[in-house]
Structure formats: structure tokens, C-alpha cells
Amino acid sequence: DAAITENLQREDVRPREEAAAYKRALQSGRHTIESLVGKFGKSEAYIRSRLKLCELIDALAGMLDREDISVGVATEIAKYPADIQQEVYDDHFAEGCYNSWKTARIKEIARRLYERYMTKLESYNFDKTECLSCQHNTANQVLFKDECTGGCAGCQNRECMI
Structure with missing residues (x-):
């Protein structure tokens, strides 16, 4: 528990590290989302959105880790199941894809995802x-x-x- 807290209080914690730490805290059985809200001063929606990052497919997780996509874009895509994430990656984020979304803003990506999937x-x-x-x-x-x-x-x- 102390290691998780220490990790989350670092200034340079990366989004997926933060997500993994929240997930470990929940899996330990000593915390609920509500207790994490109180402990770390983050909103429930914030913690839930970070937890969704744990569900990113490897290709998109790698893009987030390399900062090829923003945490906002990753969070929007992470809302969808793995099969849709894979399709989105293959069609819009993979190297050489014809219809790239790499330069689209978060709200535009959210709209496109919502309309298509x-x-x-x-x-x-x-x-x-x-x-x-x-x-x-x-x-x-x-x-x-x-x-x-x-x-x-x-x-x-x-x-x-x-």
C-alpha cells in the first residue's frame, strides 16, 4: 500500500503507471474507488478514466507510452472493447494507414468513435x-x-x- 501511494505521488508518474497503481490498489482489497478519491484527491471520473487505460491493446498502450498519442486520445479509445480498439488502430493509427487520425483533436476523435462504433x-x-x-x-x-x-x-x- 505504501509503495502504491509513493508511486502515485511522484511528479513524473506516467498515465499507464498511474492506472496500474490504481488497479493494484483496488485488487489488494484494501481500497475502493471511493477510498482512492479521498486518499489522492482525484475525482471518481478521473480514477475510472485512468483505470480504463489498463484495457488498452498493446499497440495503443505503446503509442501512449511513447507519447505518440495523448492521454486524452488514449482514454477515449480505451472506452471501447479490444476488437474495436484493434480496428481503430489498424485503420487510423498504424504506420502507413490511409485514413490517419494522428493529428485529430480529442473531441474530434471522440465524435468519430461515437459515430462509427x-x-x-x-x-x-x-x-x-x-x-x-x-x-x-x-x-x-x-x-x-x-x-x-x-x-x-x-x-x-x-x-x-x-
Whole structure:
């Protein structure tokens, strides 16, 4: 626990190191996300977004580590399952890809991902009460709720739609 805390308090901690430290703290059973919020003074959304970085496919994780993509771009892509991440990497970030997204801004990448790969909740006619607090709802994954206006709620769990 002390090693995790010390690692997270370094000034030069890299995003994936931070994510791995949060994950280890949770896996230890001594912490919850709420206790990490209190201990490190970060918001729940911030910690959850960092934890998503642990789910990046290797190719994108390497790009983040080399700073070929920003933590914001990596966080947006990490919201999607591995098969979609691989497709996004192959089609838009791999060397020599025809339709590169490497210079696109975070909001533009988020929009492109949402339009191409997201199951948009607004397109479905069912009671979405449970979606309001679901971890798979992208509206619950933004750092600032006011950024999520006008239809950014999408379900990342395709099983919900079956």
C-alpha cells in the first residue's frame, strides 16, 4: 500500500503507471474507488478514466507510452472493447494507414468513435433508467458532465442491446 501511494505521488508518474497503481490498489482489497478519491484527491471520473487505460491493446498502450498519442486520445479509445480498439488502430493509427487520425483533436476523435462504433442510446426505445448510473454509459465517463450535452450517451456493452 505504501509503495502504491509513493508511486502515485511522484511528479513524473506516467498515465499507464498511474492506472496500474490504481488497479493494484483496488485488487489488494484494501481500497475502493471511493477510498482512492479521498486518499489522492482525484475525482471518481478521473480514477475510472485512468483505470480504463489498463484495457488498452498493446499497440495503443505503446503509442501512449511513447507519447505518440495523448492521454486524452488514449482514454477515449480505451472506452471501447479490444476488437474495436484493434480496428481503430489498424485503420487510423498504424504506420502507413490511409485514413490517419494522428493529428485529430480529442473531441474530434471522440465524435468519430461515437459515430462509427457506439450503440447510441438515443436510438433505442426502452426505459433507460438503469443506464443513468451504468458504467458502460459513456455519459458517465466524462470528467465534466457539462461536456456531455446533445447525445453523447452511448452503451459500450453490446449485450444490453440484444
